[in-house]
Amino acid sequence: MTIRNLDALLQPRRVAVLGASDRPGSVGATVWRNLHGRFQGELYAVNPRQPALGVPVARNVAELPHAPDLAVICTPPATVPGLIAELGARGTRAAVVVTAGLDATLKQAMLQAARPYTLRILGPNCIGMLVPHLGLNASFAHAHAQPGAIAFVSQSGALVTAVLDWANDRGIGFSHFVSLGDHADVDFGDMLDYLGSDPRTRAILMYVESITAPRKFMSAARAAARNKPVVLVKAGRSAQGSRAAASHTGALAGADDVFDAAIARAGMLRVNTLQQLFLAVEVLARFRDNRSERLLVLTNGGGAGVMAADAAAHMGVALATLAPPLQQALDATLPPNWSHANPVDIIGDAPAQRYVEALRILRQDRDSAILFIHAPTAIVPADTIAEALLPLATERPPRVLGCWLGSGAVAEARARFRAAGVPDFATPEEAVRAFAYLRQYHRHQEQLLQTPPAPPGIGLDLPAVRALVDQVLASGREWLTEPEAKQLLAHAGIPTTPVRTVGPDPDAAAHAAQALGFPVVLKILSPDITHKSDVGGVRLNLHDAAEVRSAAQAMLQRVANTRPDARLEGFALQPMVQRRNAHELIVGATIDPLFGPVILFGAGGTAVEVLGDRAVALPPLNVALAEALIERTRVARLLRGWRDVPPAHRPSIHAALLAVAQLLADVPEIAEIDINPLVVDAQGAVALDARVRVSAQRPGGAARFAIRPYPAELIEVIPWGGDTLTLRPIRPEDEAQHLAFLERVDPEDIRMRIFYSRRSIEHTELARLTQIDYDREMAFIATRVRPDGGEETLGVVRGICDPDNDSAEYGILVRSDLKGRGLGRILMDKLIRYLRAHGTRRIVGQVLRENTPMLALLARLGFAIAPHPDDPDLRLVELPLQTPAP
Incomplete structure (x- = not known):
């Protein structure tokens, strides 16, 4: 339900x-x-x-x-x-x-x-x-709760009553206050679906301990977060109970990291405490339209400015540098002993007009938000300063955050700011934290609405991968050998080093090394040893046969001493990859018990778990989401290059991440992947070592994704009047193509089909049309190949299901120069077939009475057509899709 x-x-x-x-x-x-x-x-x-x-x-x-x-x-x-x-x-x-x-x-x-x-x-x-x-x-x-616009x-x-008491003390009102208890039926997904479209609710706050239906939760959260801020506190930040992790990825990808990744992907914001929950609501409710990345601080006290600067440094908020024109304007306005930097300290004896002039000058930096901090003095009453500043502080778009330090002396000033809609905070640290939350929220929203470039071609040889996985499972094993793991990666299009394997014979290892060419890497080969370095099972940079033979003998002895129980199959040898200025990374995948398949990226090497520099993301991925995953790590700064070190080749990292995501979708038997290190430099990336675990229980696959991936199985190619037509689900990468399509539709046709009269469409609207949740909405586009080899969109049909999958409202649009060629019927037929298979009970819609061609098409398709009870210019249409049970 x-x-x-x-x-x-x-x-x-x-x-x-x-x-x-x-x-x-x-x-x-x-x-x-x-x-x-x-x-x-x-x-x-x-x-x-x-x-x-x-x-x-x-x-x-x-x-x-x-x-x-x-x-x-x-x-x-x-x-x-x-x-x-x-x-x-x-x-x-x-x-x-x-x-x-x-x-x-x-x-x-x-x-x-x-x-x-x-x-x-x-x-x-x-x-x-x-x-x-x-x-x-x-x-x-x-x-009782006071009326308001927060749910x-x-x-x-217990937290319901505590928050209620806290909010009443501060005059915070609510649209709804709900305790889920054991959530045997109504759960977070249900409440997000309802409150996301509730006109009385401006923001949704949640205290979460557990999620029981992750895909439902993610679909509801993504839908709600498009409409209004959704902020939550999640209990249980500590790591999962200790377990013996056989791969670095399994050890690093904790449940809390995965939950954070889910929140970011859904466009929501997570905070740590209830106090921070209301800080976030304050800034999002009053300051949501501000997209500044930097902060200017205006204060009448140097200490308060230093506190704000310290908080900004701690929270990763950049303080803006005063541009020379602003510096000169402030010099001309302020006394000689002002701070001459950001934070801008205008000195404690400042009259009201000095505040006004300083704020007017700082507003000229349109790329920065302004934090105004005032400590009460006997020179000018705080409410007088507030009244003087309000005309500037309330200009749109919002630019000013308020911080009135103190209590009774600033109470009236604080009340005036709040009544005028200016966000207000009790301390500089709270204000900076709230601004940091705002930036994080906007980044999560960008992930929700981003329009990435087309992904690189992923050379996944699925039959070869399937054959390899089936062979390993048939042998009774779960872990692939290193040569098998590299073979699987090669089948997925990830570059690897060639590997030669020999038995546990040092002479055979020396001969194999000569055939490969020196220098080489020697590794122990054992199904019982996952981390070879832990037992001295890896030797690098061996330059001749004697070195290889000696290293192999020593390795056999060390393994015998440290792991006498381990079965030894022999040695693996590969060329020594020596790349100047290369970075060691880790790319991995594991199965989270709640959210299903998860992808990990970070700094790699033998110290990967000590460094702990990693981020996780939920598949499916595209280039933009892969880049966002990389940027959440510290190693991302190194990958940009520095001094004489050139930037790393990002597309090769993107390709590896997308290949892993594709493997997780197409091969449900994959339980863990560990590529460590993935060595990358300016020329590209290569996997030097890999571990892969498979399971006959099929723990992964697209069906386990918390977000439904692109449904490529719905792509259909059909003949059309001497041409070839491709019917496929729309994807985020289609934004530019979709805009070109809309530009070739007459405004009158747009009005007749979707009651939309504007010709220009903003990026955010196009993103909503092309980046859809395939679990709840489907849009099929009809495309063909242009003479220049590119693709063009000829028409689109869209069905938006209600959260119960009871009904889907349809919309259809065909390029104006192609009307009358049967394209509308083809698209409607595609949508009807899909929704019927999806279990949707009926298709509904509204059609202008004057749109007789559409009404005629719908009648031929079996739709019932009836007058609209409230508007004589509209017709209601409905098509039942499911056969009633006998």
Whole structure:
């Protein structure tokens, strides 16, 4: 389930409290007290002993005068499943189960009782929920919430009451306050789907302990984050419980890193504490449109400026350098002893006009945000300064962050800034942290809306990879030998060094080295030794046969001493790669138990786990996302080059990351990949060592991706009037091509098809059209090859499913010069076939009454056509897709 019947939960007109009580201190009494006299709809009480509540009390559900939209259940655990069944049969479609103590059997019985009626359940074992604008406090919280535009959703009931108390003390209001409890039915994905499109909610805050349906969560989060800020606190930052990791990737990719990667990919923001949660909301709600990367600090106290500068250095926020024209203007305005740098200290005796002039000059740097810090003085009252600054501080787009240091002396000034919509913070450190959150949020949004260039060709020889994996599994092994692992990488298009293998014979190793050419690398070959360096099983830069023979003998002895249990298959030899100014990197993959396949990148080599310089990302990847992954590491700075060291060849790193992502999608048997080191310089990259683990349990594959990858299996090539037409899902790389297509559609055709009259389309709109969540939306484009060999788009059809996959709203557009050639029918047929296979129940849409060609096409396709009840110029169209069950 998703948003089905959530309106009954969150917008009820009639509410019943089952277990309403007059017993002081009971949950039933507290819930009734919180609702009675405040809820704006009808309120009923149910209790077999009919306590004295000042209103009629029904003995059971059947006695209620009307079926409640929402029931709040405060009765013993054993009664819950039966009550849910009674409520569902009566017509109730939502329940808050406050009751705790339901065991697994009772929970399952409760869900089974709800299923025939699609009755939605919040809880069990939850505080309840509050919807302040309805006066709805269906909870046993100790206080009511003030109305506002922030939604808070929490797994922890204790935090619900703590945050409620904290927010009331600061005058923060909410659109919704929801405790999920055990989230047996309604979960974070459901709430994100509902709140993401709720007009009363401006921002969504969450306290998360666990996610149970990762793909649903990611789809809902990506949809909600496109509309409004989503900020969360995730409990459990500590690493997973210790386990014996057989690869560096398995050891490095902790659950918390993976969760961070998921949050970034979904365009959300994660913070560490509840206080930071509200800091982030303050800056996102009031300052979201500011995209500055640097900060200017304007203050009347040198110490406060230093504190801001220290915080900026600690949090990676760059302070802007004053440009010479600004420096000169400030010199002409400020006293000679001003700081002459950023932070700009205008001295404590500054009158109000000095503040105004300094702020006016700093606003000329349009690439920087301005943090204004004021400490109270006896020279000018703080509220006078605030009033003088407000005309500049409130100019759009927003440029100014406020920080009024102190309490009573600055209370009025702070209130004026806040009332005018200027974000305000209690300390310089809070203000800088909030600005850092803003930058991080915008970077996550860029990942959500980015439009990458076309990916490089990935030379994956899938049949060869499959044959190799099947051979290893048939032999009863999970770990590939190093030669097999390199062979697999070569089949995936990742350059590797040639490898020769011999038995455990030093003379044979010397002969093989001569055939390869010196210098060479000698490695032990054993199915029981994964990290060869740990047992002295690697020797580099051997220059002749004698060195190889001696090294092999010594290696056999060391392994015999340190790992007498290990089976020795022999030696592997490869050419010694000697590249000046090369970097050792690691590229890996593992399977996260929650989010599925994960890709790791970072600084490699034997000290990889000591350095700990890595980042993880969720597949699927493209070039832009691969680059974002690289940039989250410290080694990225080295890869840019320095002094006489040229930049590393980034495309070869991108290609390796994309190849690993493709392997994870196409070969579900792959459980771990470890390429360490991947050596890269200005000429390219080569894998010097690799470890790969496979499993017959098929833990990976595209089906396990938390984000559905590009559905290449839906590509279809068909003949079309002497030409060849490709029907395929749209992809982010199609933005430029899609813009060219739209430019060849007449404005009148755009108006007739999609009620859109503007000819120009912004990048963000194009990104939303081309970068879609394939789990919930599908857009097929019809393309053909141009005479110059490029590709052009001829038409597009789009189906956007509701979160329940009950209905999909369609839209179709064909290039104006190609109308009348059957392209519209081809596209509609493609969409209908897809949505039917996807399980969507029906296609719906609205068509202008004057658009007779479209109405005629839809009639031929079997759509029912009816007048719109509210607009005579529109027609409603609908096509059932699924055969009703007998």
